[in-house]
Amino acid sequence: MERVAIEKRVLSENDRIAQTLRQRFAARGTLVLNCISSPGSGKTSLLERTLEGFAPETRVAVVTGDIQTDNDARRLARFGFPVRQITTAGACHLDARMVEKSLEGWDLDRLDLLLIENVGNLVCPTSYDLGEESKIVILSVTEGDDKPLKYPGAFAKSRLMVLNKIDLLPYVPFDMEAARRNARSIHPEIEIIETSCTAGSGLDAWRKWIGERMREAERKEKPR
Amino acid sequence: MHEMGIASEVIDAVRIEIARHPGARPSKVGLRVGEWAGVDVESLRFCLEVLVKGTDLDPLALDIDFRPQGSELDIAYLELED
Numbered sequence A: 001m002e003r004v005a006i007e008k009r010v011l012s013e014n015d016r017i018a019q020t021l022r023q024r025f026a027a028r029g030t031l032v033l034n035c036i037s038s039p040g041s042g043k044t045s046l047l048e049r050t051l052e053g054f055a056p057e058t059r060v061a062v063v064t065g066d067i068q069t070d071n072d073a074r075r076l077a078r079f080g081f082p083v084r085q086i087t088t089a090g091a092c093h094l095d096a097r098m099v100e101k102s103l104e105g106w107d108l109d110r111l112d113l114l115l116i117e118n119v120g121n122l123v124c125p126t127s128y129d130l131g132e133e134s135k136i137v138i139l140s141v142t143e144g145d146d147k148p149l150k151y152p153g154a155f156a157k158s159r160l161m162v163l164n165k166i167d168l169l170p171y172v173p174f175d176m177e178a179a180r181r182n183a184r185s186i187h188p189e190i191e192i193i194e195t196s197c198t199a200g201s202g203l204d205a206w207r208k209w210i211g212e213r214m215r216e217a218e219r220k221e222k223p224r
Numbered sequence B: 001m002h003e004m005g006i007a008s009e010v011i012d013a014v015r016i017e018i019a020r021h022p023g024a025r026p027s028k029v030g031l032r033v034g035e036w037a038g039v040d041v042e043s044l045r046f047c048l049e050v051l052v053k054g055t056d057l058d059p060l061a062l063d064i065d066f067r068p069q070g071s072e073l074d075i076a077y078l079e080l081e082d
Helices: A012-028 A043-052 A071-077 A096-102 A152-156 A166-171 A176-186 A203-220 B003-019 B041-052
Strands: A002-009 A031-037 A060-066 A083-087 A113-117 A134-140 A158-164 A191-194 B025-034 B061-067 B073-081
Touching: A002 A012, A002 B003, A012 A031, A012 A096, A012 A203, A031 A043, A031 A203, A043 A060, A043 A071, A043 A113, A043 A158, A043 A203, A060 A071, A060 A096, A071 A083, A083 A096, A134 A152, A152 A158, A152 A176, A158 A176, A176 A191, A191 A203, B003 B025, B003 B041, B003 B073, B025 B041, B041 B061
Parallel strands: A031 A113, A031 A134, A060 A083, A060 A113, A134 A158, A158 A191, B025 B061
Antiparallel strands: A002 B073, B025 B073
């Protein structure tokens, strides 16, 4: 019997494409954020409120993923910015090749911000690098405050946790402090912003966070 | 749900490796899977069993080295018999 070392990362082809995308984005100073959450946490609503707050000349685009329908793309297109829908037809996540294909025909030189809305799923999307600068995990208060413990990968790999739907706190048994504590037990440095897309609270902090990341990406822009 | 794609990639890597060792039969493949890799280990095990069953790779044992708080998703080794 002979043991042969292989030492090959699975998904290495996805990682290769993601790295190429990351280099393309970095060369242009384009900030790319990959939004991950379970279905129904309010990803699309958060993106709607985000786009609504941008001046028309803002160079932002959205790629949104769903298993079926282009409902989200139609909702997001109302704000006048470029939007593309990726319909995965069963796949539970976006991968780097899907994102690469969705960018065809877009001039990345004219984009400062690309928002990616992943398929609603807190497990599989964490396995796939899309070339993003940061992953963002969105957790709504209608879910359990122990979600970070149940789905640690999404929280371990995200730079920011958005605690959404906080206007519903009076009606649900969600412990905000426990949610923060659980997220930080998985990822001590995770940043946390609390939002309500219905009431509008916390959206200024969210937009400020994006603005700071965009300025960082611009400063880091590499010569091509 | 994406475990089948991962299992297919493992099988592809096994086939590439056995092509380098003519006459040898693969008996076990070793994987490293981190807790935060977003992979359900039992689902991956099932998918690999399905892909191997009835093929020239059958039987192929699977050794999964589960890494708590890790993000690994690697094919570590292949055991071959002459």
